[in-house]
Amino acid sequence: MKINLILLDSSLELVPKEIASHPAVIRNARKRNKKPEHTILDISLHYHAMKNLPNWRKRGRPDIVHLALLMFLTEKVPIKGEVYIHTIDGKIIYVNSDMRPPKNYNRFIGLAEQLLLHGQVPINDANPLMKILNIKLTDLKSKYKIGVLSEDGKKVKPEELCNLGENWLLGVGAFPHGDFSEEIKGVADEYFSISNYKLETHQVICRIISACLQQLGWP
Amino acid sequence: MKINLILLDSSLELVPKEIASHPAVIRNARKRNKKPEHTILDISLHYHAMKNLPNWRKRGRPDIVHLALLMFLTEKVPIKGEVYIHTIDGKIIYVNSDMRPPKNYNRFIGLAEQLLLHGQVPINDANPLMKILNIKLTDLKSKYKIGVLSEDGKKVKPEELCNLGENWLLGVGAFPHGDFSEEIKGVADEYFSISNYKLETHQVICRIISACLQQLGWP
Secondary structure, eight states: OOEEEEEEEEOOOBOOGGGTTSHHHHHHHHHTTOOGGGSBOOHHHHHHHHTTSTTGGGSSOHHHHHHHHHHHHTOOSSOEEEEEEEETTSOEEEEOTTOOOOSSHHHHHHHHHHHHHHSEESTTOSSOSEEEESOOGGGGGGTOEEEEEEEEEEEOOHHHHHTSOTTEEEEEEOSSSSOOOHHHHHHOSEEEEOOSSOOOHHHHHHHHHHHHHHHTTOO | OOEEEEEEEEOOOBOOGGGTTSHHHHHHHHHTTOOGGGSBOOHHHHHHHHTTSTTGGGSSOHHHHHHHHHHHHTOOSSOEEEEEEEETTSOEEEEOTTOOOOSSHHHHHHHHHHHHHHSEESTTOSSOSEEEESOOGGGGGGTOEEEEEEEEEEEOOHHHHHTSOTTEEEEEEOSSSSOOOHHHHHHOSEEEEOOSSOOOHHHHHHHHHHHHHHHTTOO
């Protein structure tokens, strides 16, 4: 029983050029001795700067990605298959499923900045913990069927998702508001709903992991 | 079915006087325009300053408390009973179970600083989200039986914890290393273990919540 996971439309990107010269962006970058465009877009810092960006309500929430990765990757029971992050701007990031992401948010941000700037972390390591792949989301279709967790999906119990088989890649949105992008809609083979409630990313992951663990007798 | 939760020996405190004049502490406080002793102790910022503090390996991990609160309080299915934080220095903090803690770590830190400095958040609100109570851990014994989650505890399935009854308060350690304090050992009515693995705080909470949800048919 292995769960392959991909975070979808993930709200993780560097500060875009359009707002790199905004005073709030410059001020926060300077505090950390970084160039503005080398820092992660974060709505808790860049709210005023972001409000003119297209699609801004889905953007600038690296905390969602951090929490989702912590939730999945902390699991020690060997149920983790392959792990990817699809970002809101279409990047596909490979994540080593043995990676232990930093618990501290600010350390995670530092790591994510390195990743997006240099293409992988650690830089120049033959076995990176995270690496931007030179592929698109559609390329994963040759390897997997893609099941997207969505309120409007087919109602299933989370334990059913544990037993789909390892040719399935489970996609969970990692953005704060709004709908999946057209890119996601173009690749989804099936939509699944595991709750009557609108769940947050880490809750979806918690429920799926736990349902699998329960099936295994709670190791 | 309601779960009463208390985080135990939680690694959450303001910078103690002994290290308030350490250069790293002053530097970080100044960046945020705060007095050093008005900032939260955080090992990711204060590592070098902390190394001479007693019991330092259990201290300075507010991220563990943040993650645990997010995990529990995000749940919308009405299974949350009363919520408390017991801190490593013996404070008991009431947490409104309807509170939605800030997802962003740095915002949570700001809130925790206010709480520890002023005794409650929001300050001067008749219905605080969090409030330091004028009681000790032993005082909770008059209201609850205290069940502590511990590797060495009685082996149970997490669903059994859902059905203990509302006179039980489930305690989960919220510190990085080491054993429970003598204070905890003095109040525990029972120890429970829900895994063969050493779990992190948010994982314990995820498993218990999910087991309860599963019993309710995954609402």
